[in-house]
Amino acid sequence: MVSPGQAGGYRAGIGVAVSDLKTARSRTRRLLSGGLVTLAGLAVTMEAITFGMGTMARTGPGFFPTVLGAVLTIVGLLLLIVPDRAEEHDSAAFGRPDWRGWSCIIMGIAAFAIFGELFGLGPATFACVFISAFGDREATVKGSLILATAAVVVAAVVFSWLLKFQLPFVHWV
Amino acid sequence: MGDTLPNLLHGFSVALEPHNLMWSFVGVLIGNVIGVLPGMGIMATISILLPLTFGMPPVAAILMLAGIYYGAQYGGAICSILLNLPCHASHAVTCLDGYPMTLQGRGGVALGITMMAAFFGAAFGIMQMIFFAPFLVSIAFKFGPAEVCTLMLLGLLAGATLARGSALKGIAMTVVGLVLGTVGTDVDTGTARFTFGALSLYNGVDLVAVALGFFGVAEFLKSVNTIKVGNLAGMMRIRDLRPSRADLRQAALPILRGTVIGSLCSLIPGTGPTIASFLAYAAEKRISRTPGIFGQGAIAGVASPEASTHSAVQADFIPTMSLGIPGDAVMALILGALIIQGIQPGPQLMTEHPDVFWGLIASFWVGNILLVILNVPMIGVWVKLLQIPFRYLFPFALFFICVGVYSTNNEMFGVVQTLVIGVVGYGLLRLGFHPAPILLGFVLGPRLEENFRRALTLSRGDLGVFVESPISAFFVALGVTLVVGQIFFACRKTRVVRDLAGLVPDAKGALEES
Structure with missing residues (x-):
């Protein structure tokens, strides 16, 4: 049997572990976001200096972007050192990684670009809708096929026929 | 002020032209549908339809795009009240009392009250625009490049720090947006900036690609497998919507307060509207004699935030149309659409393009009346639409995104660009960065740089020009106050948003979403 006192201690232990994990996670996040912004700022500054700064009275094309790069770098450094409180209730909005959903959506859009270049709007539409539909955990092959076919009909009638879409409906390279 | 009535009449003659009326109707209809569908974003919809408007006359284009925005507000409430789903952030708080009312079988009454609050709020917002915008314009005509520049900086700073999440991250995103805006050929010298040899980037990064990347692709990466379809009990008919006399009495004052x-x-x-709705709810709860009934189906908890949202949505157009400075991402997109149509935003818009300005205002009246007509008798249709599962919606939406970006320049590069922006945008979202300030920076960037450089040329390189004139010194002072205030409140741990989140615990997550 676990006495009430013990249970309380146990629970407190879990609490400490969870809050440790939380601080660790929020630190990684802080380092990552601050580091990224700082790096982006430095990259912008270095590239912008090469455009030509001009003088104060006649500023060159590089002046404004260089200022932006410098500001971005400073904000990035501040992000690295300032503990971020808004973080706490922010993290709740995002669940665990959803690799299936992400990869299907990304592959679906990439498929549109590739199939569109190679075979035209119709095949691109089918590929895009069919692949991305599998991002949902409840997707079935039959359901996705119907959905993709419906999208192809919309593409043919609305885009190719009514709106005279520039990309040919079907073509071969 | 004496010109207001003739101007408004002219606006109605523009808005009631069959062609414009039709596009306005299309806009509010699409907006209403999008608002009802769970998981579909207003931003994504407006940007998908943006390329379609390139071939339209400017007035029709703006009326339609604006219609989507306020139309979606009518639909969004249906979703919140009947399904407890905060489909749109600006209606998240309506769930708190709207859904309990549905559970008590009073969902129809909640919707009826919402429609009244919506129309009243919107009407007030439009009146505010009619009288306040010309006043702002008359002041803004006195602005030189230095004043315009400092005003834009102030707008960007406020947009970055007041909205939501960390203020520092907001500033970082604004600057990223400004940098994105400098990509392409420099207007003064013809130098190519940040193009890395890619010919497609010489004209700059595409507005549609930026908007669809951050608000389309990134949003779907976020919401895939997270949106559930709720089950509805029974159907909704027109007579269910009619509130009783007692309901009306309870709703009247909250509607008035929410609107203000x-x-x-x-x-x-x-x-914008989201914070307005949270503030209205919090205020209503605080002054109520029976705060205990909030969260259990209080009519005031539905009426006040809804009125607040709708009046904020309409009045949102004031700074955008009169000063050319958008307050949030949707307005930045509308401003971008104006620029693409070849209309220079700013105080001269009202006199140079009275068709657009007064036509838009008149179309707000027309559109809101259409929306009430659409929503009250057709409530059953909207309720049916609610049940379309998200898994059928998002593949279609992705397809529309691809087609939309492709058609802006008729090249696949746009689709690839959107995909990259979307993936990066989602990464940023997971790190706690919000994309709205990026769009503000991106749209305002080119004009900010132009005015900044012009001001410096006029003053022969003296930076003092930004604080010498009283107007621009005032803007700088406001900006400094804003920053100091933020630091002060951050140290005292009482940021407005956190305060609100404490008052409305169930909906705090929704405030983070856009």
Whole structure:
């Protein structure tokens, strides 16, 4: 049997572990976001200096972007050192990684670009809708096929026929 | 002020032209549908349809795009009240009392009250625009490049720090947006900036690609497998919508208070409809004699935030149309659409393009009346639409995104660009960065740089020009106050948003979403 006192201690232990994990996670996040912004700022500054700064009275094309790069770098450094409180209730909005959903959506859009270049709007539409539909955990092959076919009909009638879409409906390279 | 009535009549003659009326109707209809469908974003919809408007006359294009925005507000409430789903952030708070009312079988009454609050709030917002915008314009005509520049900086700073999440991250995103805006050929010298040899980038990064990347692709990456379809009990008919006399009495004052809060909020950049609705709810709960009934189906908890949202949505157009400075991402997109149509935003818009300005205002009246007509008798149709599962919606939406970006320049590069922006945008979202300030920076960037450089040329390189004139010194002082205030409140741990989140615990997550 676990006495009430013990249970309380146990629970407190879990609490400490969870809050440790939380601080660790929020630190990684802080380092990552601050580091990224700082790096982006430095990259912008270095590239912008090469455009030509001009003088104060006649500023060159590089002046404004260089200022932006410098500001971005400073904000990035501040992000690295300032503990971020808004973080706490922010993290709740995002669940665990959803690799299936992400990869299907990304592959679906990439498929549109590739199939569109190679075979035209119709095949691109089918590929895009069919692949991305599998991002949902409840997707079935039959359901996705119907959905993709419906999208192809919309593409043919609305885009190719009514709106005279520039990309040919079907073509071969 | 004496010109207001003739101008308004002219606006109605523009808005009631069959062609414009039709596009306005298309806009509010699409908006209403999008608002009802769970998981579909207003931003994504407007940007998908943006390329379609390139071939339209400017008035029709703006009426339609604006219609999507306020139309979606009518639909969004249905979703919140009947399904407890915060489909749109600006209606998240309506769930708190709207859904309990549905559970008590009073969902129809909640919707009826919402429609009244919506129309009243919107009407007030439009009146505010009619009288306040010309006043702002008359002041803004006195602005030189230095004043315009400092005003834009102030707008960007407010947009970055007041909206939501970390203020520092907001500033970082604004600057990223400004940098994105400098990509392409420099207007003064013809130098190519940040193009890395890619010919497609010489004209700059595409507005549609940026908007669809951050608000389309990134949003779907976020919401895939997270949106559930709720089950509805029974159908909804028109007579269910009619509130009793007692309901009306309870709703009247909250509607009035919500409207005032909403119209005030809309004038501060960065505090759009969402914050307005939360403030209205919090205020209503605080002054109520029976705060205990909030969260259990209080009519005031539905009426006040809804009125607030709608008045904020309409008045949101004031700074955008009169000063050319948008307060949030949707307005930045509308402003971008104006620029693409070849209309230079700013105080001269009202006199140079009265068709657009007064036509838009008149179309707000027409559109809101159409929306009430659409929503009250057709409530059953909207309720049916609610049940379309998200898994059928998002693949179609992705397809529309691809087609939309492709058609802006008729090249696949746009689709690839959108995909990259979307993936990066989602990464940023997971790190706690919000994309709205990026769009503000991106749209305002080119004009900010132009005015900044012009001001420096006029003053022969003296930076003092930004504080010498009283107007621009005032803007700088406001900006400094804003920053100091933020630091002060951050140290005292009492940021407005956190305060609100404490008052409305169930909906705090929704405030983070856009």
